[in-house]
Structure formats: structure tokens, C-alpha cells
Amino acid sequence: MGTLMIIGGAEDRTDNMEVLKRFIALSGGRDQPLVVITAASTVPEKVWPMYEGAFGALEAQQVRHLQIAEREAAEDPALADAILSAKGIFVTGGDQKRLMAIVGGTRAGHALREAWQERGACLAGTSAGASFVCTHMMAEGRAELAPEKGAAKLAPGMGFVPRVVIDQHFSQRHRINRLLSVVAQSPFLLGAGIDENTALIVHGDAGLEVAGEGCVTVVDCRDAHTNIIDIAPGSVPEMVDVRLHLLPAGSAFRADAASGANAGQLPADAKAAPQPLNDFIRYLTKDH
């Protein structure tokens, strides 16, 4: 299984480009074939040149733009071949609902899963591309001053992250309340908020690390007491005993249950994951 990079949007593309450098390294290096998928965006002709410039500056030698403007195009066997032969796949921002409407369940969608899961490609998604990796995808929601019942809507995502709902631009757009509103209602999920220019890197079940500039915030309502099922839509739930974890850039944790296949990618200084982060890794990677 390849590495998953879940990026909170607005990763630096002109300065130190730490997140993009890491993507290239996790894809095997700058001589490896990389693809950039801009299907989430309605203005791919503006998005692609930014990445073309950034990857050019980082001396990546084989970078292809895969535009995928509509669902029909996502069934093109040549497109699937390009995805399957890539060692790094970068899915840009835009709208995750648009991305899923075009790619979800298509040949390109299956190729993404196969490239990452079977062929070991590094799959990176930023902003909309971060959201869409989840089974239960944050589709939209208001950033209110408190969690509100029904403030956010879920939709089906790609299913690469089974039991964690991802939110992006997290601190910058003050999204903790919309994330809490989702996990309070569905404690089956953990919530992970990714800051801008920050990547949650999932090394399969071996462990995780945080790279870039900001933090990953994890919210866990499994043991929380809340009245959310009894209140009216739009009301603010009472919540007692939410657990919260804050992982700044530089954090790295090795899972107890690491099967080892991806362990070699973990930073050498990764610490043994405490129980709550072992759980988080399990929820990122296992179905039940």
C-alpha cells in the first residue's frame, strides 16, 4: 500500500514547498512519473500552471496534468493507464462534490484505488482532494460559532479512509464546530481537521506523521455524552467528554499494530503511538 497525504489546502507552492517536496520524496523521487488531477476545479487552466511551476522548480522530471472535465472522460482507458503507471498522484482543490461527481465509481476512480493500494503509489489530496479520500466525506457546512445539529452535510467519498471524516483549511476557517457537529451525531467516525500548508501523512497501518506548517486536530466523541439526537435541527448540542488531540507539524507516531509493510517510510524518530493515536491510525486505515 502506498502512502496517503491528506493536505489541508493552500500548501506552499513558491517558497520552501515542504509539503510538495515530501510528496515527491514519497513518490520515489523526482525522476518518477507524477500526475496532477484537477477535476475538483472549474478553472483547471489556472490551477495546473501553479503546480507545473512548483513541480518544475522542484525539478520533477515527469509530471502530467490530468484534467478530467466530466464523468465521461473519467471512463477513458488511457486516463486510467496514466493513473496506474504514476508513482505519485496529486489531487488538487476545488469542490469535493464536483470531484466525486466526476470521478466517483468510474474507471479513473478505480485506478486511483489500485495505484495507491495495489501498486504503492503515493496518493496526495489537498483541500477538496483531502476531503474526497474519506468514505464519509464532509460535503459542505457552515462555520458557526458553536456546533449546530445538521450544520454540516456528509456525502459518499472515495472510501480510502474508512472511519475518519476529514476537514481542511481547518484553523484558518475556524471549522472545529462543523467537525464537532458531525462526530457528535456520528461517533462511529473520528474527525480530523487539517490546517493549511499541512499534511497528515498516513503510512498505511504503520503510523502517521504531520508535515508542513500547521496542525492536525483530532476530535473523538466515542465516549462523549450529548443530547444531539434529542434536539431540533439548528440547535446547539450539549457535549461532555469530547476528546481532542492536537498534532503539530513534526509529530510522528508508530502504531503498535504496524504490519510493517509501510514502516520503512516513517521518520526514524517516530514515537510509539499512545492509545488514542493507535485508535486514530486504525480508524484511518481499517473498516471496523
Place this chain on the structure above:
Amino acid sequence: MGTLMIIGGAEDRTDNMEVLKRFIALSGGRDQPLVVITAASTVPEKVWPMYEGAFGALEAQQVRHLQIAEREAAEDPALADAILSAKGIFVTGGDQKRLMAIVGGTRAGHALREAWQERGACLAGTSAGASFVCTHMMAEGRAELAPEKGAAKLAPGMGFVPRVVIDQHFSQRHRINRLLSVVAQSPFLLGAGIDENTALIVHGDAGLEVAGEGCVTVVDCRDAHTNIIDIAPGSVPEMVDVRLHLLPAGSAFRADAASGANAGQLPADAKAAPQPLNDFIRYLTKDH
């Protein structure tokens, strides 16, 4: 012991005035002597007319403005008498450092404690007046996108709330990170963030309620794992297992250990406090 109303600032003064109405009720009604202390503000001549208008509209019959422009004035025996004979004391916003510099340790300061603790007055503080009730007072701090070591500074407060640090204008000014930075460093304290137009009402050790419009957010790092003692000032700590409670307006909890003296003030529908909120009530009211 009287009731303590800890208000997150910007309580409504022109519309339904729910928080101010509650203050009048907890002070014994509109025929009781009330005082408004504006010492936190450099413009008391602008602050007082707002409250004069609001309490006038609510038909409070005996409201006095106590200005206290400097520390010397806070030693005036006539001022202390006015405080001691009040049934409701309302401390307005401004700067809590200014408020403490003028009132802390003076005859007026002692009168505030005596009026509330011995004579049963309702003591309400909003904004700066909310912060200053704590033993360990949030003096100042930046609202960053992540908790940062040293982002907030504590200073001595009045000592009415021994083991909870209060922050105000909480959701509106996105202050959760500065509050987390304090309690991560000092898990001896619990943190409570009060939203605008919202009151945390502490009925001694009998229980608490939340009135007004927003929420009270409680953060608890007693069992959290963090590296904050090992990182450089300004760095972002790793934090695992922070506990978070969210109490929207309308919440009311009766403590297990309620001694009963204040229990009569609790709303009839107050629920039995779960353990984390029993702890919170204990930290609000007991020294150790």
C-alpha cells in the same frame, strides 16, 4: 454565599436583555440595591449610560454607578459601604489588568468578597469583569491558529474562582487556542471560555447553569499528554487526550456534593452533573 455570574462580554443591553434580567432576579429583584462598577474601563462616562439605560428599561429601582478611577479611591470607606449594602454587583468590561491594579487588595476588593461570600450578593462580571474573578487571571494573549507555548499571560485575579481560568468573547474572538496554551502548561487549572451574551452562573457548590445566547466551553488537560514543558516558547505543543465539554445556554447541572445553601437558586430542571462537570463545579468553588 451569593451567586457568581461570569459573563463573556457584549451581553444584550437593548433587546431581550436576558442576562441582565437574570442578574436582577438573582440579586433579589428590581427593588433591591444594585451597583455597577466601571473601574475596568478608561471611559466609564460612556459605559455607565449604557447600563443606566438598560437597568432603567428593566425597571430596576436602586442602581448606583461606582466609578473608582484610581487605587486611592478604592480605599474609600463610603465606597466599601456601598458595595457591602448592595444585593447585586455588576462589574463591567474594559481591561482586567486595569481593574486588578485599581481594586486588587483594596478595601473595595475586600468588600466585593464579603458582599458576595458573606452577605449573599449576586456578583456579576462581564468581559474584563469575568476574567478578574479568577485566582489565576487570563491577563492577555494572542488568538493564534494553534496553541503556542507562552501565548497567554496569567496575572493574579480576585481569587473568587480558585482553579478555573476564564476567557471571554470566546467563540467570537477564536480564543480556544490561547486557553489551551494556558491549561496545557498548567493542568492544575481547568479552562472555561464564555461566549458573548452568555453567562456561566455558579450557584456556589450546588451547581451551575448557562444563560443567554452562546456556550461555555470547558477544556481539561489533567490527563492530557503534551510536550509543552520541553518545547521552545512560541512553539506549538503536541497534545493528546484533552477533554472538552460544551455547555450551550439552557444547560443546568446539580452537583453531587451540593451542600444545599445555594441549591434553591438552581433551575428546577437541572440535571445531575456527570463526573466531569462535578469536577468543574469543584474547581470553580474549592481551593484544592
